[in-house]
Amino acid sequence: MEEVLNALARALSFGTPLLMACLGALLNERAGVVNLGVEGMMALGALAGFAVAFGSGVGDGSLWLAVLAAMLVGALAALVHAFVTITLQANQFVAGLSLTMLGLGAAGLLGKRFEGQPLFNQPPEWPFTLGAIALALLLGFILYGTRLGLTLRSVGENPAAADLLGLDVVGVRYAAVAAGGALAGLAGAYLSLVYRPSWTDGMTAGLGWIAVALVIFVGWSPLRAIFGAVFFGLLYYLQFRLQGQSAIPSEVFASLPYLLVILVLALSGLRGQQGNAPEALGKPYRRGER
Amino acid sequence: MPLLQLKHITKRFPGVLANDRVSLEVFPGEVLALLGENGAGKSTLVSILYGLYRPDEGEILLEGQPVRIASPGDALKAGIGLVPQHPTLVSRHTVAENLALGIGTPLLPAQRIAPLIERVAQGFGLQIDPKAPVYTLSPGEKQRVEIVRALLRGARVLILDEPTSVLTPQEAEALFRVMRELRAAGKSLIFISHKLEEVLAIADRCVVLRRGQVVGHLPRAEASQARLAELMVGRSVSFARKRGAPRIGEVLLQVRDLSARSSRDLLALKGVSFELRSGEVLGIAGVAGNGQSELVEVLSGLRTIEQGTVQLAGAPLPSDPARVFARGVAHIPEDRIRMGTVPSMSVAENLALRSFDRPPLSRGFVLRPAAWLAQAQAQVQAYAVATPSLHTPTRLLSGGNIQKVILARELAGRPRLILAVHPTYGLDIGATEQVHRVLLEKTDQGAAVLLVSEDLEELLSLSDRIGVLYQGRLLGPYPVEAVSRERLGLLMTGGLA
């Protein structure tokens, strides 16, 4: 019994950053922009959060400052993606991949001096977990119950229709991508400030990729994302458990997150989730294109 | 005073003068028809009015005051609404969600706008269900949604870009009733079309565009079909039956007791039997969805036969499209953009799609671009395809020119059987005439034509015999002298079944 409860608790704590990052990716995908840079933005967010918390000596006030910094850095990184894909209309998949590599590399380089430094204050996890769930509910309401959400969904489904009604397709997409980046940054901050309180290179460990795949798995629904995140949080936890107990080489475990991604996509394929994708997902919008 | 005035509007695209000093005005409470062949510049003019394109020269006046319309938002503020040629609705969203987009309340926009939709819709006799998802609507219903949308936004000028091209005759009649209501309510309507009967039925004034210029400006009283057609095409046009005395030969295609399933696995063809002789044109009439697509798919090798036999010149029809084509069956498909061409590939490449893998277009494994271009050049000239160059992607061509590319390619190898599906749908008079002429020429050379069309004028004007598909069964074929428009209409709707 205790074992099960413990597993559930760990599932929630792995699920929290998954949910945050997944909601972010879901938000920008709902506006029609794929951002595969989640992993990179998470790493940058994790580092930025840690650096601010460390530099300012970790009082309670500076925790929130650190979280804010992480979100800001995530959003800024995402804006680069937005500029390249929306304004310059580059391929969204390639741009996102570069963002991940750039983010991971930059975070690793800039984070060297923080490596191995502890934070003395570990904040509780539950406010973040509850916050992420609340955010999922809020996002669900925004998408389906407000004019803002309607605009966002329409831009992701048929940007030409939105444009023809005088809506600002480019603006909406920029905002959605930036918000998605902020949430990826938040997920990173959760790892470096709450879950671990420390910085290590590569600490995002493929969570960003799982989050991206999760968006497809949950069929672009924020409410289903809650359950998807817990489920994959559990798988993630089990992977760590096994790693400690078996004779299987650690390289095999290191590749597990990516196997999980494939599993997520395979399961989504079985459930026919691809059909829920926003119609204009991944396509740059040009007015008057025929 | 005119509500809206365009003065000397000029718009150039690379290599084309799409609008050449176009001036026109629209008064409150009138229907202004804007006529012109494909490519005459109608959509461009409308796009300028709606803020999608910037004019290179000229100005727009609203109630005498110059206005700048730099975006659709500006146009909507100025009271100009557009019902575009192709619906621009979010198909997965409901009607209410689509109509709330951009004007709904901050909270629960779709729910709160529903009563307003019903009020506006009923006021003008437009029936729509706010809760229906758009993908379940017919083209006519989608159009009503677009009209309601413009009205909800307070449009005083409503532009309808070829609204009837996607409608059945009954739906078009319903649209005209709505247009009359709107006119009576003092709205200005700009009605774009190249169907002359419709223009004469609804318009108060007609403006004719040709090659970007206004070539005629007639009040309704002075307009007639012949006069308008002459202005549009630049020469006089005949409306008589086109088919001369045919030379009918051997039985070429023999279909016996054919049954086939649709993609949704329903029985779409039920025991269809007919013969088609070389030199003959067999028309297939019917309301869309009664088995026409499936019949053509079977005959072009795209669909498997459930039961029955199909013999082409005495041998069974092969079951894959390339081998069917090799046996001399040309296919002019229904969806000319997606099925008939590869839109992102050039005119030359599209023309070579059937023959690129054989000499003279290739030698061994090596393609011969020079040969492609030479062949394309000859075909473009023979079929008078208007294209800026052989390297232009076909998606940039007008519908009529895309159709000419398909004809040139499909008819190049002296086909014995031509499957022509809605071959002139959406085409203008000039292009329609050319398509008809080419098809008839091929029958003189001994080809048989299976002509599937919803346009009864076209069927009656070209066919030797006409069959009607109704719920997967073939009625007839009847000799063309033995059927009238009215009788076909009844057969198509099951009235005589």
Ligand SMILES: Nc1ncnc2c1ncn2[C@@H]1O[C@H](COP(=O)(O)OP(=O)(O)O)[C@@H](O)[C@H]1O
């Ligand atoms: N975006 C564009 N780029 C280049 N040429 C265009 C574009 N839009 C229209 N044209 C050209 O301008 C001319 C007028 O086109 P259009 O206004 O669509 O005609 P219509 O609506 O009367 O059929 C055509 O020759 C067409 O090929």
Ligand SMILES: [Mg+2]
């Ligand atoms: Mg047009």
